[in-house]
Amino acid sequence: MKGAWNLVALAVLVALLGGAGWYYASPNPDTGKARIMDHMKLGLDLKGGVHMVLEGVDSEVGEVTPDKIAKAKTVIENRINKLGVSEPVVQIDGNNRIIVQIADVQDTDKAREIIGKTAVLKFVDPEGNTVIDGNDVESAGVATAQSGSGYVVTLKLKGDGPTKFFEATQKFTGQIIMIMLDEEVISAPTVDEPIPGGEAVITGSFTAEEASTLADLINGGALPVKLDVKEVRVVTATLGADSIAKSAKAGLIGMIAVLLFMIILYRIPGLMANIALAVYSVLTMAFLLAIGNVFTLPGIAGVLLGIGMAVDGNVIIFERIREELRNGKGLRSGIDAGFHRAYVTVLDSQITTAIASAILLWLGTGPVKGFAITLLVGTVLSMFTAITFTRWLIKLCLNTGWFNKTSLFGVKEVAR
Amino acid sequence: MTAFLTRINYMKQARVWVIVSVVLSLISLVALFTVGLNKGLDFTGGLLLDVQFENQVTMAQVQGAVDAVVGQGVAQVQNAEVKGAQSPDATEFFIRTPELSAEQRTELTTGLGALGTYKTISEDLVSGSVSGELTQRAILAIAIAAILQVVYIWIRFQFKFGITAVLALLHDVVITLGLMAIFQVQINSAFVAAILTVLGYSMNDTVVVIDRIRENLANRRKGESLEDMTTRSIQEVIFRSLATGVSVQMMLIALLIWGGDSIWDFSMTLLIGITSGTYSSIFIAAALWLFWEQAETKRHKVGAGGKPAKA
Numbered sequence: 001m002k003g004a005w006n007l008v009a010l011a012v013l014v015a016l017l018g019g020a021g022w023y024y025a026s027p028n029p030d031t032g033k034a035r036i037m038d039h040m041k042l043g044l045d046l047k048g049g050v051h052m053v054l055e056g057v058d059s060e061v062g063e064v065t066p067d068k069i070a071k072a073k074t075v076i077e078n079r080i081n082k083l084g085v086s087e088p089v090v091q092i093d094g095n096n097r098i099i100v101q102i103a104d105v106q107d108t109d110k111a112r113e114i115i116g117k118t119a120v121l122k123f124v125d126p127e128g129n130t131v132i133d134g135n136d137v138e139s140a141g142v143a144t145a146q147s148g149s150g151y152v153v154t155l156k157l158k159g160d161g162p163t164k165f166f167e168a169t170q171k172f173t174g175q176i177i178m179i180m181l182d183e184e185v186i187s188a189p190t191v192d193e194p195i196p197g198g199e200a201v202i203t204g205s206f207t208a209e210e211a212s213t214l215a216d217l218i219n220g221g222a223l224p225v226k227l228d229v230k231e232v233r234v235v236t237a238t239l240g241a242d243s244i245a246k247s248a249k250a251g252l253i254g255m256i257a258v259l260l261f262m263i264i265l266y267r268i269p270g271l272m273a274n275i276a277l278a279v280y281s282v283l284t285m286a287f288l289l290a291i292g293n294v295f296t297l298p299g300i301a302g303v304l305l306g307i308g309m310a311v312d313g314n315v316i317i318f319e320r321i322r323e324e325l326r327n328g329k330g331l332r333s334g335i336d337a338g339f340h341r342a343y344v345t346v347l348d349s350q351i352t353t354a355i356a357s358a359i360l361l362w363l364g365t366g367p368v369k370g371f372a373i374t375l376l377v378g379t380v381l382s383m384f385t386a387i388t389f390t391r392w393l394i395k396l397c398l399n400t401g402w403f404n405k406t407s408l409f410g411v412k413e414v415a416r
Numbered sequence: 417m418t419a420f421l422t423r424i425n426y427m428k429q430a431r432v433w434v435i436v437s438v439v440l441s442l443i444s445l446v447a448l449f450t451v452g453l454n455k456g457l458d459f460t461g462g463l464l465l466d467v468q469f470e471n472q473v474t475m476a477q478v479q480g481a482v483d484a485v486v487g488q489g490v491a492q493v494q495n496a497e498v499k500g501a502q503s504p505d506a507t508e509f510f511i512r513t514p515e516l517s518a519e520q521r522t523e524l525t526t527g528l529g530a531l532g533t534y535k536t537i538s539e540d541l542v543s544g545s546v547s548g549e550l551t552q553r554a555i556l557a558i559a560i561a562a563i564l565q566v567v568y569i570w571i572r573f574q575f576k577f578g579i580t581a582v583l584a585l586l587h588d589v590v591i592t593l594g595l596m597a598i599f600q601v602q603i604n605s606a607f608v609a610a611i612l613t614v615l616g617y618s619m620n621d622t623v624v625v626i627d628r629i630r631e632n633l634a635n636r637r638k639g640e641s642l643e644d645m646t647t648r649s650i651q652e653v654i655f656r657s658l659a660t661g662v663s664v665q666m667m668l669i670a671l672l673i674w675g676g677d678s679i680w681d682f683s684m685t686l687l688i689g690i691t692s693g694t695y696s697s698i699f700i701a702a703a704l705w706l707f708w709e710q711a712e713t714k715r716h717k718v719g720a721g722g723k724p725a726k727a
Contacts, residue, residue, distance in 0.1 A: 045678075053546065109525065109536065116518075229518075230546045234539035238500040239466070239678075246676035254670030258663050265659060297678055298606050304671070305613060305686075308664035309620070315663070316624060319656040345627045348572055349620040355568060356561045356616035360609060363557040365550065371609040375616075 006399035017278050039289050043296030043370060046244055048237030049103035050111050051366075052229060056096040059226035061120060064096050068224040073098055079114050079220035098227065104237065110213070116229050117182060119217040123165070123200070124178045131168040131177065132200075133222075136161030140218040142211045145203065151211035153202040153218070162198030170194040181214070247300050254304065258311055266318050272393045273314035280310045280385040284378050298371035302357075306378020309353060313386025316349070317342040335394060343387045354379045421654050427647040430703035437700055441587055444594020451597050456604035456681075457512065459551055461544035463521075465511040466496055466537040473507045473531050481527040485520050486513050497677060499537060508537065515543060554608040558589075561612055565619050573630055576708055577701075581622045584693075584701040588618045592689040606682045614689030617664070621657060622697040628653045629702060642713065646706045650698055661694040 024036040031038065044051050056064040056072065073090055080088045080102060089101040105111045121134040138158035145152045157165055168177065169191045179187040179202050187204040206214065259277070262270035284306060293299070321338030329337060357379060360372035457464045467478075479493045491513040498508045516524065528534055542550075562585060570578040592614055596603060628649040636645055668690070671683040 228543070229541065230543045232539060232541035234536060236535065236537050239537050242499045243676060243678050246674060247671070247679065250670045250674035250676075251667075253674060254667035257666040257670065261659075261663060261666065298609055298682070301609075301671070301679060301682060304667055305664070308660075308667055311663045312620070312660040315656050315659045319653070319659075323652065345624055348627060349623040352565050352568060352619040352623055353616035355564050356612050356619070359557055359561040359564065360612050363553050363560070364609065365553065365605065367606055368609045371606070371613075375613070 004400075006396050010393075010396050010400065014275065017275065017282065020282065021278070036285070041292060041294045042240070042244075043294045043299065044101060044103060044233065044240075045235050045297050045367070046240045046295065047103055048235050048240040049101065050105055050115075051231070051233040052100040052112065052115055053093070053231035054098045054100065054116065054227040055230045056098075056225040057228050061118060061226045062224055064225050066095060069096060069098065072223045072225055072227060075221045075223050076100060076115055079216065080111075082216040082220065083111060083114065085111075097230070112229075112232060112234070114213065114217065116227065117217055118223045118226055119220065120182055120222045121218055122180045123168070124180055125168055125172055126175045126177075132157065132161050132165050134218060135222075136164065137218055140215040142208065142215050143201075150204075151206045151208050152204070153206070153211050153215050155200040155202065155218070157198040157200060162196070165198065165200060166194060166196045181217075186214075243297055247297065251300070251304055255307070258307070262311065262314070268397065269318050269321070269394060272397060273311070273318070273390060276314060276385050276390040276393055277307065277310055279389055280382055281307065283381050283385065284374075287377055287381065288374060293373060293377075294370065295374075296367055296370035298367045299374045302371040302374030303378060306375055306382060309350065309379055310382035310386060313346045313350065313382050314390055316346050317386060317390065320345075332398065335391075335398070339387070339391050346386055347383060350379050350383045421658070422651040424651070424654075425647055426650040426654075426698060427643045427703065427706060430699065430706065433699040434703050434707075437587055437696070441590045441594070444590045444597070447594045447597040448590075451600070453593065453597050454600040454602045456602045456607075457540050457542050457547075458605040459547050459603065461542050461547040462512060462514045463516055464538075464540040466508065466539070467511065467528060467534050468498065468501060468506055468508040468537050469532045469534040470501075470503045470506055471532040472505050473509075475509065477531055478509050478511065478528070481531055482511055482513065482524065484527055485523045486516065490514055496537075516541075550605055550608075554605070557608060558611060558615065561615055565615070569619075569623070569626075573626060576705055577626045577630070580701045580704040580708065581619060581626065583704055584622050584696040585615055585618050587696045587700050588614055588689055588692040591692045592685060595688050596685065601681055601684055603681065603685075606679075607685055610682050610685035610689065613686060614693060617690050618693030618696060621660070621693050622701045624656065625650065625653055625697045625702050626705065629705065642706060642709055646702055650702060654698070657694055657697065661690065664690055 025034050027033060028035045028038055054072075054076075056069050058064055062068060069092055073092055076098060077088070077090050080090065080100070083102070083105065085102050085105050087103065089099070091099050093099050100115055102111060119134070121137065123131040123133070125131050136157050136159060138156045138161075140156075141154045143152055143154050144150075173191050173194060176188050176190050178185050179189070187202050189203050202214070259274045262273050262277075264270070266273065284303060288295075288303075317339060320342035321335050324334035324337045324341075325331070354376060357372045357376040360368055361376060364372050475493055475495060479491075482491045482493060483489075491511065493512075494510045496508040496510045498506050501508070513524075562582060565585070566578045566582050569581050589611060592611065595601075596607075629646060632645050632649045632652075640648070665687060668683050668687045671679055672687065675683060
């Protein structure tokens with residue numbers, strides 16, 4: 001009777017695992033991708049996007065202070081919002097760095113340009129004085145040029161702006177007032193007449209897109225410090241999808257090879273270890289999803305390596321059981337003794353891997369961190385599944401009463 | 417197979433293996449200091465572009481456009497596998513240049529645009545200062561990981577095992593780095609992760625071997641010499657070492673063949689390191705421990721004329 005119940009438990013477990021695996025691997029009809037992908041947060045290397053590291057440097061724009069970096073962060077956020085992308089990440093790193101991450105951006109070149117520009121706008125009179133600057137601008141817009149072809153950027157001034165602009169245009173009528181962005185002359189119009197009312201226009205041979213980019217930059221505000229681009233990583237969604245498809249294929253083939261290898265080497269216990277491996281994989285994925293882990297390519301490599309480590313735990317235990325059986329122990333006591341003596345070895349060996357991955361997590365940057373977290377989770381969970389779960393599973397099998405043969409462990413002759 | 421593996425007298429030729437390993441390590445060190453590692457962008461700084469043209473463009477044309485911006489002989493252009501293109505004529509290239517100014521970057525975009533419609537598949541730009549930090553942190557991470565592992569082994573086993581285990585680790589890292597240098601496999605920041613994994617794996621494998629030696633040392637058979645005991649320990653764990661090694665290697669070979677460009681270097685590093693790790697547990701860690709133990713026993717016998725040393 002007890003045997004029958006154990007068999008039921010085993011069947012239910014296998015059915016649950018198989019069912020869950022089939023469900024999550026099958027495509028979601030809405031997206032056409034495997035259902036598990038609905039729950040996975042992917043890193044920029046897999047879904048495509050722009051990652052930038054900007055560093056504040058002292059310059060004529062201003063010195064670097066924590067305040068200004070914080071303000072620069074807000075400016076960059078404003079600019080990115082204009083790009084209309086979902087869930088951009090802008091964060092301050094250390095004293096003087098800003099990390100920007102944007103996913104699903106189509107025009108990566110444009111994104112990079114918009115984020116990095118200091119965008120200090122100045123109107124400079126012939127004597128070299130700044131008449132008005134970006135701080136005097138309330139808003140910028142785009143209009144078609146009065147000359148007919150091309151576009152212009154219109155500025156609505158605020159505060160003292162209108163007065164200052166009017167006085168300057170009065171004083172320098174017939175002369176040139178240069179409009180500069182980041183020390184670069186973008187337009188040098190001649191003042192035909194004094195301009196009252198606080199409306200200014202930046203002419204230039206802009207296309208509609210250039211004009212709107214410039215207006216967006218001005219609306220977003222100038223960066224209070226000069227930011228140097230330290231690091232840029234751009235991955236298009238195409239490459240990301242390609243990487244996912246390839247590593248999924250490689251992982252699947254590798255997995256199948258390992259599963260077959262285990263069955264060939266260890267027969268029934270090998271099959272049990274494979275079930276334990278499936279449980280391990282489910283637990284690892286569930287845990288990583290639960291902590292909101294962002295999956296990157298190195299992260300997936302970490303998961304695969306963790307599978308290797310989990311296999312090792314089982315191999316160590318089975319070898320020990322085999323030895324105990326060869327030395328003449330009965331099946332049950334052999335299994336008990338095998339687990340008892342092997343688990344210290346498993347712990348010692350896994351802890352060294354855990355130490356290495358913890359150090360990586362602590363000191364690593366970016367992609368290395370992604371690898372470390374999945375390997376650490378995998379190692380810790382594999383200690384658990386190899387020691388507790390495989391053991392329970394093997395007992396379950398024995399209790400069904402179907403597998404009471406030492407030969408199933410690959411042990412041919414038992415010297416009693 | 418099993419029977420064959422468990423009958424080899426592993427420690428009989430241990431001296432030969434140790435010498436082979438020392439020679440290989442020396443060759444690796446020479447390669448490291450003469451040829452040097454093929455440092456990727458993360459360690460040198462600069463720009464790496466993967467661009468896809470919709471039309472047929474030759475490598476020479478791309479090289480010309482790049483050289484026009486950065487000058488001759490500083491940038492490399494390579495053919496890349498065409499990824500997810502609609503047009504059958506599409507061509508794809510990797511372009512690597514030193515650090516560019518913002519103006520040069522814009523010029524490059526214009527220059528490439530003149531060759532045809534293209535899109536940037538990926539772009540990596542790393543400034544020199546950032547790459548310096550990466551290198552420093554990488555070395556620091558490896559050093560700390562190694563030290564902590566010795567401490568762990570020291571606490572759990574004994575000092576001699578700690579030292580020989582670390583020598584085995586060093587051996588694996590040196591051989592891996594040496595082969596990377598000889599075959600000029602490009603290294604980047606994921607490489608640090610790979611080396612650390614090799615460290616973790618090598619230590620993992622060594623622990624299993626020394627764990628058995630420790631156990632057998634405590635229950636030595638009557639009249640069994642240290643050498644025989646060590647050989648027996650290895651015979652007892654060799655099957656497991658190989659089974660695990662082969663499992664991980666199968667996974668890595670799958671990644672090498674089907675995993676694509678992005679993780680090829682990473683998988684290759686791991687494959688070399690893990691193969692070396694399996695070997696070194698037996699022929700470095702166990703063998704060196706045996707020599708050390710034997711030397712000590714001899715000295716005790718000669719010196720005090722008394723009991724053999726006990727660990």
